[in-house]
Amino acid sequence: MNGPQDLGGQMGFGAVAPERDEPVFHAEWEKRALGVTLAAGAMGAWTIDESRHARECLHPADYYASSYYEIWIKALAVLLQRHGFVTADELAEGRALVEGARPKRTLKAADVAAVLAKGAPCDRPVSAPARFKAGDRVRTRNFHTEDHTRLPRYARGKLGVIEAVRGGFVFPDTNAHGKGENPQWVYTVVFEGHEIWGETSDPALTVSVDAWESYLEPA
Amino acid sequence: MPHAHDHDHDHDNDLDHMAARVRALEIILTQKGLVEPAAIDAIVDTYETKVGPRNGAKVVARAWCDPDYSNWLKQDATAAIASLGFTGRQGEHMQAVFNTEDTHNLVVCTLCSCYPWSVLGLPPVWYKAPAYRSRAVIDPRGVLEEFDVDLPAQTKIRVWDSTAELRYLVVPLRPKGTEGLSEEELAALVTRDSMIGTGLALEPYQP
Numbered sequence: 001m002n003g004p005q006d007l008g009g010q011m012g013f014g015a016v017a018p019e020r021d022e023p024v025f026h027a028e029w030e031k032r033a034l035g036v037t038l039a040a041g042a043m044g045a046w047t048i049d050e051s052r053h054a055r056e057c058l059h060p061a062d063y064y065a066s067s068y069y070e071i072w073i074k075a076l077a078v079l080l081q082r083h084g085f086v087t088a089d090e091l092a093e094g095r096a097l098v099e100g101a102r103p104k105r106t107l108k109a110a111d112v113a114a115v116l117a118k119g120a121p122c123d124r125p126v127s128a129p130a131r132f133k134a135g136d137r138v139r140t141r142n143f144h145t146e147d148h149t150r151l152p153r154y155a156r157g158k159l160g161v162i163e164a165v166r167g168g169f170v171f172p173d174t175n176a177h178g179k180g181e182n183p184q185w186v187y188t189v190v191f192e193g194h195e196i197w198g199e200t201s202d203p204a205l206t207v208s209v210d211a212w213e214s215y216l217e218p219a
Numbered sequence: 220m221p222h223a224h225d226h227d228h229d230h231d232n233d234l235d236h237m238a239a240r241v242r243a244l245e246i247i248l249t250q251k252g253l254v255e256p257a258a259i260d261a262i263v264d265t266y267e268t269k270v271g272p273r274n275g276a277k278v279v280a281r282a283w284c285d286p287d288y289s290n291w292l293k294q295d296a297t298a299a300i301a302s303l304g305f306t307g308r309q310g311e312h313m314q315a316v317f318n319t320e321d322t323h324n325l326v327v328c329t330l331c332s333c334y335p336w337s338v339l340g341l342p343p344v345w346y347k348a349p350a351y352r353s354r355a356v357i358d359p360r361g362v363l364e365e366f367d368v369d370l371p372a373q374t375k376i377r378v379w380d381s382t383a384e385l386r387y388l389v390v391p392l393r394p395k396g397t398e399g400l401s402e403e404e405l406a407a408l409v410t411r412d413s414m415i416g417t418g419l420a421l422e423p424y425q426p
Binding site for chain 2: 005006008009013014016017019022024025026027029031032033034036038043052055056068069073076091094095096103107108109113115117120122123150151155170190196197201204205206207208211212
């Protein structure tokens with residue numbers, strides 16, 4: 001969706017302002033926000049794609065006024081309600097009031113190290129052969145959907161070159177909406193800076209995105 | 220609950236609001252048996268003390284010292300990195316990209332905050348914030364200047380936008396004058412930012 005998350009090339013956000021010797025966390029609540037987000041995700045009720053979409057569906061004014069952990073927590077509240085684990089009344093009162101949905105599993109402390117070390121690979125076999133190969137010229141499709149997608153606006157309708165075929169991966173555009181993993185080939189596609197940014201581009205710039213096959217057409 | 224929520228540090232009202240909100244959420248989920256506070260403690264401990272940019276620095280130093288390892292890292296970064304013991308969440312599908320005299324690599328996630336946790340730990344705040352995410356793809360040289368990285372105008376810049384599940388580790392150029400250094404000494408020159416592309420490896424200490 002053309003939401004607040006789609007930031008590439010937007011202007012007005014000022015300097016990057018890196019912090020010297022930045023701590024891993026800036027407040028105790030950030031630690032709990034990280035942990036509760038990961039632990040709730042480990043229930044297996046939603047995918048990483050659905051959680052990303054929940055974050056980008058925050059109102060733009062809210063998204064831009066929030067730190068990243070705030071964005072996580074606000075989206076987590078949406079996901080927990082959507083999947084029946086908590087109610088709005090419970091969030092307002094700060095305590096459990098009703099039974100609610102039961103998870104497929106819960107993350108135990110003893111399993112955390114193994115679960116984090118294993119991760120959640122999302123490569124999948126794709127039966128069809130890859131449509132493109134390294135060196136092929138492609139044009140990204142130009143589409144605008146309110147659903148989740150991972151093709152940024154700045155890279156839509158642009159001419160690029162396939163640099164690498166990365167394998168088959170879960171397709172987030174359907175997976176985010178409970179419509180299946182539908183794995184597709186993923187390619188690294190490289191664009192010249194001027195193809196994206198036009199006459200004001202840095203002449204020595206190239207930009208790449210990793211694109212699912214259905215984002216691409218031969219050129 | 221077994222963990223402490225005491226707030227003995229300074230923060231403003233907005234953060235107090237978030238502290239209350241996150242605490243309430245954790246209480247509800249704990250009462251319902253959906254999350255275990257000790258599991259949250261273990262997650263936090265992992266990223267505070269176990270998984271961080273020293274992992275990536277070891278990968279880079281090994282690649283600088285061992286051409287065979289460097290080739291492996293180019294061909295199959297996930298396996299080469301796993302051989303040093305670094306695996307898992309947000310590092311399931313790794314790609315290593317090597318800086319050269321001609322080309323400098325810079326990694327961003329314009330759409331969210333994708334970052335190679337298994338080798339760099341959790342991303343810094345600026346990596347997740349709009350200024351970096353918006354500007355890295357359109358004005359990378361300006362961004363680099365803010366990190367005190369001044370590349371020659373003819374140096375090509377390649378920006379990698381992490382739009383899928385591949386996670387990128389930049390292998391910075393090995394600094395000159397480091398021929399006699401051990402792998403461990405070399406790893407100490409590899410900063411987090413140099414592995415994102417917003418920095419260069421440190422020069423060796425000159426007494």
